[in-house]
Amino acid sequence: MTKLTQDQLQDHLQMQLTELESLQSVFYNPGEIKIEDICTLADIKDYVNNKTTVSPPYLDFTINVVVDHLKFELCVTLPHEYPKTEPEIFVRNHKLNRNKAVQLNKDLNEFITNQEKGEPCIFSAVSWLQDNSSEYVQVEQEETPPKNNTADEKYLRYWIYSHHIYSKTKRREIVELAHQLKITGFCMPGKPGIICVEGTTTDVIEWWQTIKSMNWKKIFCKVVEEDQLEEGRAFLKFEKFEEVVFQNSGVKFNHMDMGELFRFLEExxxxYIFKDLFGVDAKSSHS
Structure with missing residues (x-):
């Protein structure tokens, strides 16, 4: 999409604020709607009211929707272009069977895609969830079969490239799911967003299927590395999964310091993966 003018961005943000106020008038009980960063909301209001010319971050909020005594978290990120473009939206509920949760998110995002562009659609998303979520309810069993932890278990490493990773709810989900599945690696938010996940084949694939079911502008697995030599855990390069930030002088981590990322990888x-990810040698990242 063409870069927005200040007037266009102000118009879009004003529509976002109006929609948020309408949502808050309906979901007014404590905890029903949560704004991820109150400072971001203040920044947006300042921009709309010409108190600043610095573009604010994206607006993140979560709506807790209860259906048949089961709570669904509807996580929303509104890009600057919204409502002219789709919101980034996904549902999380860790009590649900993961396959059903993935399908729910795919179907919800297909519903959003089919809505009229230029019109706010968060109320429609809530209504769809209230009407359809019961079809996906398959609560995870309390006892799950033990995983195969034999010494010859195969390991994978996925290198994932995203147009951007700004949403606080997505960033939290990326980390929490990795911890649940005992996956190691890192997530670098910003633009572009880079994720490295490594672990057993089953866990890495399950993590990726869940994460990519969220609504992304652009995300894909760019490089896959396999434990061809059957080295087991010696293949793994990270001790845990964490979010890492290599911020340069850009405003609100719009862009990361690629030189710092390269040094992080070198350690x-x-x-060697830098050129595969970005198509340039690491030296070019300083220019």
Whole structure:
């Protein structure tokens, strides 16, 4: 999409504020709607009211929707272009069977895609969830079969490239799901967003299927590395999964310091992947 003018961005943000106020008038009980960062909301209001010319971050909020005594978290990120473009929206509920949760998110985002562009659609998304969520309810069993932890278990490493990773709810989900599945690696938010996940084949694939079911502008697995030598855990380069930020002088981490990213990778003997991810040698990242 063409870069927005200040007037266009102000118009879009004003519509976002109006929609948020309408949502808050309906979901007014404590905890029903949560704004991820109150400072972001203040920044948006300042921009709309010509108190600043610095573009604010994206607006993140979560709506807790209860259907048949089961709570669904509807996580919403509104890009600057919204409502002219689709919101980033997904549902999380860790009590549900993960396959059903993935399908629910795919179907919800298909519904959103089919809505009229230029019109606010969060109320419609809530209504769809209230009407359809019961079809996906398949609560995870309390006892799950033990995983195969034999010494010859295969390991994978996925290198994932996203147009951007700004949403606080997505960033939290990326980390929490990795922790649940005992996956290691890192997530670098900003523009572009880079994620490295490594672990057993089953866990890495399950993590990726869940994360990519969210509504992204652009996300894909760019490089896959396999434990071809059957080295087991020696293949893994990270001790845990964490979010890492290599912020340069850009405003509100619009862009990361690629030189710092390269050094981070080099420390783990992974510097070779830089060219595969970005198509340039690491030296070019400083220019």
């Amino acid at each position: 783990r003997s992974l510097g």
